[in-house]
Amino acid sequence: MSSEQILIIGGGPAGLEAARGVADLGYKVVLVEARERLGGTPISSNYAALTHGMRDASEVMGEMAAAVTGNPNVEVRIGARVTSRSGEAGRFSVTVESGGRPEAIEAGAIIVATGFDHFDPGRATQQYGYYQYDDVLTLQDVEAMLKIKKFVKPSNGAAPERVCFIQCVGSRDRHIGNEYCSKVCCGIASKQAIEIRQMLPNCKVFIFYIDMRMYGYWENEIYWPAQEKYKVNYIKGVISDITMKGDKLMIRGEDTTMNRPMEVPMDMVILSVGMEPSKGTKEVIQVLGIAKNKYGFVETPHDSLETVSTSVPGIFVAGAAAGPKDLDDTMGMAGAAAMKAVGFVRKLNRAVA
């Protein structure tokens, strides 16, 4: 007889949506979150507006968390980690440690929703000086600033006049090993460019890219307004390094459209860092004994259309733990994982009964 409890690991957008889904289907959830609060990366990394709906991240995550924390079908364990797994589909036995105290939890199915980490720009093959120069930032650094509505040069607190984004930092790179595209950075950079132009109408904003990737409605909702309404400058040619000349950051690149090398001063440079499997994802892959792909994300079978299955029957995945995902993907996967987890447990019980 399978346990009718579903274990969900990770309390970010994927985990919260999956938990609500399972609860709505009438099944019990134990939701384990390693951090001291729910909300996942949008909260821990201080995201301002979510792409692409532009709703405030804390508001949205607050709603998602509320749907779960008040829910009689969901038990939330904060500050807790999964440390071992035994048993099989239908009767998994998982140890959850919280405050040093281990607890055994039974689950019929498990959903992994442990998400991603932002790429550390110190590792970029190109020399961007993130740890050297105060005014070189990442996308999440900018989210934190936009959240408190203060976009200024960290070095001296002045409003910048020239800001640029550099795309594909830590993605699409054979030297680094992250050969994939991180999917969301073009849209997020463009969104932030719009927000900066809204806050600072006299500030010039540039985006240096290899390819501009905004699929579906992101094209007309983000890319076109960024260029047409907000006059963001898109230049095809990625940057090779950043140095300082006087008090300006100097960036070097090629303006490939105009076919010439360029060197331009900037007040602030924002690195569009990609996604990598989070520490939690790597740990959980080990602990649960599920397969990972060559980049360290949870492996899902590509050739079938099973977007949320892992190598172990009964263990499912949702969100960026499986690779770069945008919020639409994540919410879709979370719902699918909830449905499949519940369906899996029901089938087992029906077979026995």
Place this chain on the structure above:
Amino acid sequence: MAAAAANPVVPYAEKERLFLEVKSDPRFADYLYGCYECGICVATCPSARFYDFSPRRIAQAAAREDVDLFYEQMNGEIWECSQCFSCLRCPRKNNPGGLITVMREVAVRNGLHTAKEALEGYSRIIYKIMSTGTQVSPDMIRPDAFPDWGPTAKQTGDNLELWRRAMPPDTMHTTTTSWEIDDKTLGELYFIWHKTGVMDMIKTLDESLHMILMDVMEEKLEEAGYDVQ
């Protein structure tokens, strides 16, 4: 160097043959993957700032197998590369500088007129390195050859023999070579040039240079008992 667009005098088959010779080099697969035209190679390239030269166009022409453009590049641009390998920043791990090295080898091996032109005035240096085992020896820094290097070129030229004796390392009291090289070592070097096909390349490039080198090398090779046939 100007290059005619789609050179009508050279048949397509010949251009294709040269392209395929580059492509079949074992290093080609290590040097060219895909190119997404990001321009990082041009960003770092010193030659791109001075010449109408683009490592990105080199990679693109090779990737597209654009035989006409490739042939133009082989007869022009490739000699503008400074071989600094700053282009190895390429995120796809392409090596435009490396592609150029192979293209140059093929140009030299096939005796392309533009290769000979590019290496005009360079033969004495080839002679020096191949026959003496060191390059740009002290006696080559003469004010007539390097007037732009300033007054020290004249001073060193005027005092060469004496100044070369006035330094402690005992292998460096030389003027015609950078350091003293053993005869046996030279014999081995000559053998390498012969056995790996370099002498054939020189013959195609510059027949008189080849003759002079053979003169110098034959004796030593015989003495050492090397069979270069």
Place this chain on the structure above:
Amino acid sequence: MIPIEIRKAESDKPRARFERRPEDAPEDLREKAFELEAKGEWIVQRVPGPHAEVKTKYGKIKKIPLQHTWHHKSCGQCGHIPGYSTSIFWLHRRLGFDYNDPRDQTSCTAWNYYASATSNAAAQAAVAMRNFAAAYETGYFPIIHCATSYGHYKEVRSELVHHKELRDQVRDVLARMGRPFVIPEEIVHYSEWVHAVRHEIAKRKVLDLSGITVTVHPACHYYKLVQEDAIYDADVYGGARTAIVTGVVEALGARVADYSTWFDCCGFGFRHILVQRDFTRSFAVQRKIEVMREEANPDVTLTHDTGCVTTLDKSQFAGQAHQGVKPAIPVMSEAQFCALAMGAHPYRVCQLHWHAAEYRPLLEKMGIDWKERWREFEDDLERLKKEPGKVMTWDDVDAAPRPAPEHLAHGGR
């Protein structure tokens, strides 16, 4: 609502130190070389003890031999910057490390290869492996003077590891010469040795360099070829830029000033510096020298490669004629600078009379009485002139006693 911890200040960027991770490194060619040795494909010459350990780009360890080194000389250095090679030898002697200065050595021939391509992969690899065999047969471990030789040999190692046909071809050539087929465990540049012993050098300095401003020019072929195999140090540029030269200058107490074209090539060009020098000198002057002068105003610029010293030193004269006389920036290797710091003779050892850019104000600022030193050297020249064939020896130069044995006991560290 979820309790949210808003960032304290807009500048509250996570300022954690950058941590490098060995697991991010690409395939290790040294491991591949050992695997091939196990299959009987070649011999791997081990780094002799005692050796130093340094960290490379991804935080992996690289072994640097301290003594028993076979010095793979540079034709450009020995040819027209003789103080560079002499200083490298002098530093070894002063630190009490024995070395071999071979006659059984050819140039790496890479200058010609990169200039004219009148050679091919097999010839280049054979030249490299012949030199490595020559070192191996003396029992001394090769250490390479020129950064282009070093970068080229790193490439050769990669080609030999990946291409069996090339390996077989080169092995055959060497066998016919009666030479073993040997590759060293590490390919070591002398500036890596300088970095490894920089504190020993600093301990022996006799000049106060706190008033000297230095700009550093790193050689493209040192860190851009086979990028994972170059020294990066967490204490130098936070591990974000290669540490050689900068490391030792900081250890000596001089000030390193940054400039915006740090990553630019010097413009040497291999072929260009010989037959198309308008490119070389324009690039060197406009992209490096003028930028250094304007932004850093250095007393000297230091580099660690033959081509870079040549380019930066020799290009300034024509540049001055072009724009009107501006003070030159003296150029030398860090080896010569270290030697001067340790009290070496600027002419007998550092051979500065071969350098084109005006260096005498620098020597004055460093507290070196160059007038007196030049007078001494002119006396040397007079003596040598009187006896044809007589040469200067290390005894003429090394007035100081050899270092005490306890320095050797700890491998000079």
